[in-house]
Amino acid sequence: xxxxxxxxxxxxxxxxxxxxxxxxxxxxxxxxxxxxxxxxxxxxxxxxxxxxxxxxxxxxxxxxxxxxxxxxxxxxxxxxxxxxxxxxxxxxxxxxxxxxxxxxxxxxxxxxxxxxxxxxxxxxxxxxxxxxxxxxxxxxxxxxxxxxxxxxxxxxxxxxxxxxxxxxxxxxxxxxxxxxxxxxxxxxxxxxxxxxxxxxxxxxxxxxxxxxxxxxxxxxxxxxxxxxxxxxxxxxxxxxxxxxxxxxxxxx
Ligand SMILES: CC(C)(COP(=O)(O)OP(=O)(O)OC[C@H]1O[C@@H](n2cnc3c(N)ncnc32)[C@H](O)[C@@H]1OP(=O)(O)O)[C@@H](O)C(=O)NCCC(=O)NCCS
Numbered sequence: 001x002x003x004x005x006x007x008x009x010x011x012x013x014x015x016x017x018x019x020x021x022x023x024x025x026x027x028x029x030x031x032x033x034x035x036x037x038x039x040x041x042x043x044x045x046x047x048x049x050x051x052x053x054x055x056x057x058x059x060x061x062x063x064x065x066x067x068x069x070x071x072x073x074x075x076x077x078x079x080x081x082x083x084x085x086x087x088x089x090x091x092x093x094x095x096x097x098x099x100x101x102x103x104x105x106x107x108x109x110x111x112x113x114x115x116x117x118x119x120x121x122x123x124x125x126x127x128x129x130x131x132x133x134x135x136x137x138x139x140x141x142x143x144x145x146x147x148x149x150x151x152x153x154x155x156x157x158x159x160x161x162x163x164x165x166x167x168x169x170x171x172x173x174x175x176x177x178x179x180x181x182x183x184x185x186x187x188x189x190x191x192x193x194x195x196x197x198x199x200x201x202x203x204x205x206x207x208x209x210x211x212x213x214x215x216x217x218x219x220x221x222x223x224x225x226x227x228x229x230x231x232x233x234x235x236x237x238x239x240x241x242x243x244x245x246x247x248x249x250x251x252x
Pocket of ligand 1: 065066090091092093094108109110111112126127128129174177178179180181182183184185186
């Protein structure tokens with residue numbers, strides 16, 4: 001488990017190493033002034049997508065989410081937030097098209113309620129976050145989305161722990177799926193993960209092969225109370241740092 005420390009993503013383009021993995025946690029509840037500043041950095045496609053959201057609260061959160069994402073990435077890429085360009089994979093995964101020093105820079109983002117996570121690394125990665133809450137019909141969803149082994153691990157727990165274990169399993173699998181840029185329903189079955197609370201987060205098999213799991217790193221992220229997060233990336237020996245983005249630092 002990696003607890004967050006406060007800080008800011010300051011000019012990381014030079015000092016961000018090949019094995020570094022940074023996760024930024026931010027609050028999407030932004031003041032009107034900050035939202036206006038964030039909006040100025042968005043591209044026309046982002047504004048159009050946000051404009052199509054029906055609820056004002058969703059439009060505000062989406063504006064803050066993309067604004068904060070651009071702010072964080074601009075520090076790593078060495079490019080002003082408004083000038084960052086994204087390309088999208090076949091299942092919608094955004095990637096940066098360039099960084100100032102030409103070194104590859106990967107990111108992934110997830111949001112739940114007012115919690116935003118932005119993960120940055122030098123290899124393709126995936127991140128997810130979910131609010132922990134009681135889920136009455138978790139078994140119905142798990143039967144479709146989880147492996148028999150994952151299902152058994154959750155069922156073996158006392159009833160009061162099963163919703164949290166279900167959500168933990170979901171975030172771990174979704175982080176893996178997002179790392180490879182696929183979709184939940186098309187690729188959830190590819191990854192089997194550890195679920196039991198107190199045991200380390202681990203990929204147990206990939207495409208049915210336990211041997212392939214050794215090439216994956218999976219991290220359980222300790223965030224704010226009542227939220228659980230996960231980060232997945234291929235390879236081992238990463239140096240993970242989790243930080244909280246302070247509102248005053250999130251200027252654009
Ligand atoms: C990607 C996906 C897992 C996200 O799940 P979610 O719980 O709704 O959202 P999260 O908060 O975890 O993540 C959202 C962020 O993930 C990123 N993202 C989008 N698609 C992604 C993908 N395929 N892989 C990785 N990351 C993706 C985006 O940055 C997005 O942020 P944005 O909303 O600000 O643009 C889910 O929407 C999915 O399965 N999509 C695939 C759809 C598909 O298969 N399309 C095929 C083409 S028809």
